[in-house]
Amino acid sequence: MTNRYLCDIDGLTMKKADEFNPFLDKDYRSPFYFCDRENETKILTDFILNKSNITLFAFRRLGKTGLIKHVFYKLQKEKNLVCIYVDIFDTNNKAEFINKLATAIYNAFPKRHSIGKKILSAFRMFRPVISFDELTGAPSVSISATLPEQQNKTIEGLFTFLDQQHIQVVFAIDEFQQILSYPEKNMEAVLRTQVQKLKNTSFIFCGSNQKQMHEIFNSAKRPFFASCSSLSLTYIEKDKYKKFIVKLFKKYHKKIDSESVSFILDWTKRHTFYTQYLCNQLFVKSGEHISIDTVRKVAYDILLLQEGKFYQYRSLLTRTQWNLLKAIGKEGRLKHPNSKDFIFEHNLGSPSIVTRSLDALVKKEIVLYNSNVEKPYYEVYDKFLMRWLQSK
Ligand SMILES: Nc1ncnc2c1ncn2[C@@H]1O[C@H](COP(=O)(O)OP(=O)(O)OP(=O)(O)O)[C@@H](O)[C@H]1O
Ligand SMILES: [Mg+2]
Numbered sequence: 001m002t003n004r005y006l007c008d009i010d011g012l013t014m015k016k017a018d019e020f021n022p023f024l025d026k027d028y029r030s031p032f033y034f035c036d037r038e039n040e041t042k043i044l045t046d047f048i049l050n051k052s053n054i055t056l057f058a059f060r061r062l063g064k065t066g067l068i069k070h071v072f073y074k075l076q077k078e079k080n081l082v083c084i085y086v087d088i089f090d091t092n093n094k095a096e097f098i099n100k101l102a103t104a105i106y107n108a109f110p111k112r113h114s115i116g117k118k119i120l121s122a123f124r125m126f127r128p129v130i131s132f133d134e135l136t137g138a139p140s141v142s143i144s145a146t147l148p149e150q151q152n153k154t155i156e157g158l159f160t161f162l163d164q165q166h167i168q169v170v171f172a173i174d175e176f177q178q179i180l181s182y183p184e185k186n187m188e189a190v191l192r193t194q195v196q197k198l199k200n201t202s203f204i205f206c207g208s209n210q211k212q213m214h215e216i217f218n219s220a221k222r223p224f225f226a227s228c229s230s231l232s233l234t235y236i237e238k239d240k241y242k243k244f245i246v247k248l249f250k251k252y253h254k255k256i257d258s259e260s261v262s263f264i265l266d267w268t269k270r271h272t273f274y275t276q277y278l279c280n281q282l283f284v285k286s287g288e289h290i291s292i293d294t295v296r297k298v299a300y301d302i303l304l305l306q307e308g309k310f311y312q313y314r315s316l317l318t319r320t321q322w323n324l325l326k327a328i329g330k331e332g333r334l335k336h337p338n339s340k341d342f343i344f345e346h347n348l349g350s351p352s353i354v355t356r357s358l359d360a361l362v363k364k365e366i367v368l369y370n371s372n373v374e375k376p377y378y379e380v381y382d383k384f385l386m387r388w389l390q391s392k
Contacts (some may be wrong), residue, residue: 023279028069035244058233061273089175177212192223274383329389
């Protein structure tokens with residue numbers, strides 16, 4: 001590497017190039033490290049500025065959270081909006097939802113500012129307990145509201161308090177479908193009632209389970225029915241991702257040829273996390289000139305490293321599920337799971353066995369079902385697992 005010290009393009013820090021990997025495989029940093037999503041960013045931004053609500057759907061690891069953080073980064077910088085991100089993936093009930101919400105609100109305001117002080121004093125009426133993570137020091141808020149009525153009032157209190165501050169607020173509730181698993185069956189109705197009342201607050205309801213998100217927002221019997229527009233995230237366009245990869249390697253004085261980049265995008269199927277991860281590893285393990293042989297070697301090493309995990313899948317599945325998974329892996333994209341040819345070629349028994357096993361694999365989120373396209377298909381979710389199955 002010719003230049004060990006580089007100024008980041010966003011001007012944030014001077015960093016040692018060999019200490020920083022520009023291909024993020026978690027979190028968000030700044031627009032320079034984020035590829036495309038220009039249309040989606042504009043759509044979300046316009047909805048938020050218009051104080052409208054929107055749902056955002058994408059399969060796992062395609063970049064939902066990254067996109068939200070990207071939109072928030074711009075809105076905070078350019079429009080001075082209060083952007084609050086709440087990930088409810090690990091919540092199991094209404095009480096845990098409240099704590100997540102309260103923590104996100106608490107963390108969204110700098111404590112030195114007047115609005116931050118106001119939030120703190122308003123919080124006192126909920127009798128919060130604030131604790132700090134031993135390792136990271138990150139604060140978390142817990143509010144003891146145990147009775148259903150008390151909990152509903154707390155949710156109402158948290159939202160309306162913010163709404164009355166004469167500031168524009170946007171909430172992104174990530175993994176929103178999680179509310180379906182709460183024991184309290186009125187969660188959708190409670191939230192819908194509150195959301196409807198707010199004047200200065202908008203929401204992005206984000207989810208990765210197509211079926212469940214559909215259930216919440218498209219079922220005529222449910223509270224959120226037809227309450228907002230929806231946006232589906234798909235794969236980043238090939239040419240844009242290609243340019244992005246070449247740009248980042250170049251910025252750090254590495255040269256990669258077009259054939260190698262095409263291989264990366266094809267091997268990972270442009271499923272964002274897997275593409276980022278392969279590039280991340282390639283960045284670490286390559287010299288100034290990246291050849292296709294290096295890319296293949298790094299890809300192979302990734303599969304080797306994850307082999308233990310892949311064998312665990314086998315022990316968690318029935319034999320028929322495993323055989324079907326292998327067959328889907330080998331097919332790449334499977335459009336007709338019940339076709340005679342497919343069943344015969346992979347020796348899978350009968351269509352009813354395939355249907356049952358397929359349901360189980362989709363439910364376990366090992367296989368994804370994409371019905372958002374003209375010709376729906378099944379595909380192994382984890383692209384590294386898919387490549388490993390193909391190599392067997
Ligand atoms: N447009 C992008 N450009 C570059 N990297 C991206 C982009 N979108 C996402 N990423 C990166 O890809 C990885 C996966 O993205 P992200 O976590 O946003 O996906 P997700 O859909 O929220 O995943 P999950 O379903 O696991 O929550 C992250 O490391 C993120 O930094
Ligand atoms: Mg996410």
